[in-house]
Amino acid sequence: MSEIDLNELFATFVAESTEDIASLEAGLLALEETPDDRDQPIELQRHAHTLKGNAACMGLHAITEFAHLYEDVLERIARGECRVDNELVTLMLGGVDTFRRLVEELDNGTLRDADRALMRNLRAAATASSSASKTQQSESITNADAAQRAPRAPSVRVAAEKLNRMLDLTGEIAIARGRVHEMISRLGDGELSELERQASMLQLELQELIMRVRMVPVGPLFRQYARTVRDISVAQGKIARLVTIGDETEVDTTIVESLRDPLMHMVRNAVDHGLETPAERVANGKPAAGTITLEAKHDAESVVIRVSDDGAGLDREAIRARAHSSGSSDSEIFDLIFSPGFSTSSVLTEVSGRGVGMDVVRRAVESLRGTISIDSKPACGTAFTIRLPLTLAVIEGFGVSVGDERYVVPIDHVVECLQMPDGANDHETGVLLLRDEVLPFVRLRQHFGTPGSYTGRENVLVVQHGGAKAGLAVDELHGSSQTVIKPLGDYFGSVPGVAGSSIRGDGRVVLILDVPALLHNVVDLHHDGVPT
Numbered sequence: 001m002s003e004i005d006l007n008e009l010f011a012t013f014v015a016e017s018t019e020d021i022a023s024l025e026a027g028l029l030a031l032e033e034t035p036d037d038r039d040q041p042i043e044l045q046r047h048a049h050t051l052k053g054n055a056a057c058m059g060l061h062a063i064t065e066f067a068h069l070y071e072d073v074l075e076r077i078a079r080g081e082c083r084v085d086n087e088l089v090t091l092m093l094g095g096v097d098t099f100r101r102l103v104e105e106l107d108n109g110t111l112r113d114a115d116r117a118l119m120r121n122l123r124a125a126a127t128a129s130s131s132a133s134k135t136q137q138s139e140s141i142t143n144a145d146a147a148q149r150a151p152r153a154p155s156v157r158v159a160a161e162k163l164n165r166m167l168d169l170t171g172e173i174a175i176a177r178g179r180v181h182e183m184i185s186r187l188g189d190g191e192l193s194e195l196e197r198q199a200s201m202l203q204l205e206l207q208e209l210i211m212r213v214r215m216v217p218v219g220p221l222f223r224q225y226a227r228t229v230r231d232i233s234v235a236q237g238k239i240a241r242l243v244t245i246g247d248e249t250e251v252d253t254t255i256v257e258s259l260r261d262p263l264m265h266m267v268r269n270a271v272d273h274g275l276e277t278p279a280e281r282v283a284n285g286k287p288a289a290g291t292i293t294l295e296a297k298h299d300a301e302s303v304v305i306r307v308s309d310d311g312a313g314l315d316r317e318a319i320r321a322r323a324h325s326s327g328s329s330d331s332e333i334f335d336l337i338f339s340p341g342f343s344t345s346s347v348l349t350e351v352s353g354r355g356v357g358m359d360v361v362r363r364a365v366e367s368l369r370g371t372i373s374i375d376s377k378p379a380c381g382t383a384f385t386i387r388l389p390l391t392l393a394v395i396e397g398f399g400v401s402v403g404d405e406r407y408v409v410p411i412d413h414v415v416e417c418l419q420m421p422d423g424a425n426d427h428e429t430g431v432l433l434l435r436d437e438v439l440p441f442v443r444l445r446q447h448f449g450t451p452g453s454y455t456g457r458e459n460v461l462v463v464q465h466g467g468a469k470a471g472l473a474v475d476e477l478h479g480s481s482q483t484v485i486k487p488l489g490d491y492f493g494s495v496p497g498v499a500g501s502s503i504r505g506d507g508r509v510v511l512i513l514d515v516p517a518l519l520h521n522v523v524d525l526h527h528d529g530v531p532t
Contacts, residue, residue, distance in 0.1 A: 464519075
């Protein structure tokens, strides 16, 4: 077998083992909640058996040896010979961590002294439990054998970069199709026009299909935080459970990967500083166990992800005092926790205080063209709501132009269009009076240094992000259309106000504007005293 084939084989083993390990972790957490469940141990045993068999085929002796013992313990549980309690589940979860390390260190993974000690503790815990009846044993063995024989649903693994390349190619086809459309329009041939229209419909259908293939359910992402909730609550003497809603909701695979760390930070904060201790909760008339909820749903062309807890809620007065803010509304005060390094916690713990690092969370969400908002009520809890586009590959954009340059503004940020009022100044930035509301604006011509001047009457595209609103002064408005996003090279990474690019039907590059950055620029210019 060639080296390339071996690499592919090991890559497949890692991918399948990662799924089995995640299923083991989720199943153990579920079993801890319902220790009398007779089916869950059998399912866990199936995953351990698969992991052991695959490792043995690959000649991975450390994983095989550890999985053999692990499967023996699960078999005892399935037979009813082991009592499932917190101590046993903790040991079994430690085994999950060992599996993860051994798979990550595939080239030189060996069993360490700590792993051997864990194996002894697992064996001791398993043999110390009392035996169950023969009837239970017989039924469990039969079910376990059936579970191991049950075939897995067929599936095909496709690397994300291949899907990205396929989407890029559909974009290139769209560009070529645009050129063909222009040529056919000049020829005026009706039959060719009809053929081109049919080709266009097929290309759009292919592009939509590829984007659907890129969509994955959020359930696996949500369920991995159950372990986080358990470990932190146990370490802090709290009782907490994770509830997930909308596991089947699908989002772009890029969004899932980008949200993994921000959601982890928010879940940790919710348990650490959102939930009260059991005694405090009971004293306030609440159940001793707190609840962290992760919810996802589709809303029009967006996906909404909500991270909430039923804890004490944010202390608005403590936030205002710590930030030395005079803000009065809840939205203004709660927004302060997104300031870099902000925290109301006076005690430094291993788990971040609520607010620490939330500026990083906001930046991560905004980098996905999303927004994040907070709702909190005293003694009832706190909820963070993240709104994101369904896909990062295609946007509905509004076209504008300045001179010979064309730009696209994400339609989610567009509020309305209007003509520049007579007598407006000719500075880069200024203000307009829009229905008794003072609206700052920035001219894209000066902002991007576009040469020349416009002799006609300028137009203003009113955009907003979060609670901020401003106008973008441009020469012409071109309306909305679907735009395939292409990333910019590192050379353009420092250009303010640019989020990406696309290509027009004539082959010219179109820049996609970064509305949050532009709004921030408008605010800075006004604070610096630019004349209006």
